[in-house]
Amino acid sequence: MPVMAYVLVRTKPGTSHELLASRRIPGVKMANSVFGTYDSVLVIAAKDMDELSTTIYDIVEKHPNVEHTEVLVSIPYPPPEKPVPHVEQYSVVSFNCPSCNSLNPEGSTYCHFCGFVFRPER
Numbered sequence: 207m208p209v210m211a212y213v214l215v216r217t218k219p220g221t222s223h224e225l226l227a228s229r230r231i232p233g234v235k236m237a238n239s240v241f242g243t244y245d246s247v248l249v250i251a252a253k254d255m256d257e258l259s260t261t262i263y264d265i266v267e268k269h270p271n272v273e274h275t276e277v278l279v280s281i282p283y284p285p286p287e288k289p290v291p292h293v294e295q296y297s298v299v300s301f302n303c304p305s306c307n308s309l310n311p312e313g314s315t316y317c318h319f320c321g322f323v324f325r326p327e328r
Protein backbone atom coordinates (compact mmCIF):
# COMPACT_ATOMS: atom_id res chain seq x y z
CA MET A 207 0.00 0.00 0.00
CA PRO A 208 1.44 3.40 -0.91
CA VAL A 209 2.49 5.52 2.02
CA MET A 210 2.97 9.22 2.50
CA ALA A 211 5.12 10.51 5.27
CA TYR A 212 6.05 13.83 6.72
CA VAL A 213 9.59 13.78 7.93
CA LEU A 214 10.54 16.41 10.46
CA VAL A 215 14.23 17.00 10.45
CA ARG A 216 16.45 18.77 12.90
CA THR A 217 19.83 19.71 11.54
CA LYS A 218 22.91 21.32 12.93
CA PRO A 219 22.48 25.09 13.12
CA GLY A 220 22.75 26.86 9.80
CA THR A 221 22.66 23.73 7.71
CA SER A 222 18.97 23.20 7.13
CA HIS A 223 19.24 24.57 3.59
CA GLU A 224 21.46 21.63 2.69
CA LEU A 225 18.55 19.37 3.17
CA LEU A 226 16.65 21.04 0.37
CA ALA A 227 18.90 19.07 -1.96
CA SER A 228 16.87 16.08 -0.84
CA ARG A 229 14.35 17.15 -3.43
CA ARG A 230 16.51 15.30 -5.89
CA ILE A 231 16.00 12.01 -4.07
CA PRO A 232 13.26 10.00 -5.74
CA GLY A 233 10.18 9.87 -3.59
CA VAL A 234 10.84 13.20 -1.93
CA LYS A 235 7.92 15.31 -3.01
CA MET A 236 8.70 18.36 -0.99
CA ALA A 237 11.56 19.66 1.11
CA ASN A 238 11.20 22.93 2.90
CA SER A 239 13.06 24.78 5.59
CA VAL A 240 10.83 25.73 8.45
CA PHE A 241 10.96 27.73 11.65
CA GLY A 242 10.18 25.94 14.85
CA THR A 243 11.25 22.90 16.74
CA TYR A 244 12.44 21.32 13.53
CA ASP A 245 14.45 22.84 10.74
CA SER A 246 13.06 21.12 7.70
CA VAL A 247 10.01 19.21 6.65
CA LEU A 248 10.10 16.68 3.89
CA VAL A 249 7.16 15.04 2.26
CA ILE A 250 7.91 11.58 1.04
CA ALA A 251 5.83 9.25 -1.05
CA ALA A 252 6.75 5.59 -1.19
CA LYS A 253 5.12 2.45 -2.42
CA ASP A 254 5.39 0.79 0.96
CA MET A 255 7.00 1.09 4.37
CA ASP A 256 10.20 -0.56 3.18
CA GLU A 257 10.69 1.95 0.44
CA LEU A 258 9.84 4.72 2.86
CA SER A 259 12.55 3.71 5.29
CA THR A 260 15.05 3.34 2.44
CA THR A 261 14.27 6.84 1.27
CA ILE A 262 14.60 8.24 4.76
CA TYR A 263 17.82 6.36 5.24
CA ASP A 264 19.11 7.86 1.97
CA ILE A 265 18.31 11.32 3.19
CA VAL A 266 19.92 10.89 6.56
CA GLU A 267 22.94 9.23 5.03
CA LYS A 268 23.47 11.96 2.46
CA HIS A 269 23.13 14.72 4.98
CA PRO A 270 25.61 14.34 7.80
CA ASN A 271 24.24 17.45 9.45
CA VAL A 272 20.94 15.79 10.19
CA GLU A 273 20.71 15.42 13.93
CA HIS A 274 17.25 14.04 14.37
CA THR A 275 14.34 12.94 12.27
CA GLU A 276 10.79 12.29 13.19
CA VAL A 277 8.67 10.42 10.72
CA LEU A 278 4.97 10.99 10.68
CA VAL A 279 3.31 8.47 8.46
CA SER A 280 0.14 9.72 6.95
CA ILE A 281 -2.86 7.52 7.54
CA PRO A 282 -3.82 6.24 4.12
CA TYR A 283 -7.24 6.77 2.83
CA PRO A 284 -9.19 3.58 3.05
CA PRO A 285 -8.94 1.80 -0.27
CA PRO A 286 -11.71 2.79 -2.59
CA GLU A 287 -14.74 0.72 -1.85
CA LYS A 288 -15.90 -1.72 -4.41
CA PRO A 289 -18.70 -0.23 -6.39
CA VAL A 290 -21.88 -0.94 -4.52
CA PRO A 291 -24.06 -3.11 -6.68
CA HIS A 292 -27.34 -1.53 -7.49
CA VAL A 293 -30.05 -2.35 -5.05
CA GLU A 294 -31.31 -5.76 -6.01
CA GLN A 295 -33.89 -5.08 -8.58
CA TYR A 296 -36.71 -7.37 -7.77
CA SER A 297 -37.83 -8.58 -11.08
CA VAL A 298 -40.80 -6.60 -12.06
CA VAL A 299 -42.13 -7.82 -15.31
CA SER A 300 -44.28 -5.08 -16.53
CA PHE A 301 -46.90 -5.51 -19.13
CA ASN A 302 -49.02 -3.26 -21.23
CA CYS A 303 -52.58 -2.52 -20.45
CA PRO A 304 -54.70 -3.85 -23.28
CA SER A 305 -56.92 -0.83 -22.98
CA CYS A 306 -54.57 2.16 -22.77
CA ASN A 307 -51.26 0.48 -23.48
CA SER A 308 -49.62 1.91 -20.31
CA LEU A 309 -47.03 -0.17 -18.51
CA ASN A 310 -48.25 -1.85 -15.36
CA PRO A 311 -46.16 -3.88 -12.91
CA GLU A 312 -46.63 -7.61 -12.83
CA GLY A 313 -49.35 -8.69 -10.48
CA SER A 314 -51.48 -5.63 -11.00
CA THR A 315 -55.12 -6.47 -10.93
CA TYR A 316 -56.16 -3.27 -12.57
CA CYS A 317 -54.48 -0.68 -14.76
CA HIS A 318 -52.86 2.06 -12.70
CA PHE A 319 -53.57 4.49 -15.45
CA CYS A 320 -57.00 3.86 -16.79
CA GLY A 321 -58.46 1.53 -14.19
CA PHE A 322 -59.01 -1.27 -16.65
CA VAL A 323 -59.49 -4.49 -14.70
CA PHE A 324 -57.21 -7.28 -15.87
CA ARG A 325 -58.45 -10.78 -15.97
CA PRO A 326 -56.55 -12.83 -13.45
CA GLU A 327 -54.45 -15.38 -15.28
CA ARG A 328 -55.32 -18.91 -14.41
Ligand SMILES: [Zn+2]
Pocket residue numbers: 303304305306307308317318319320321322
Ligand atom coordinates in the same frame (compact mmCIF):
# COMPACT_ATOMS: atom_id res chain seq x y z
ZN1 LIG B 1 -54.91 1.04 -18.90
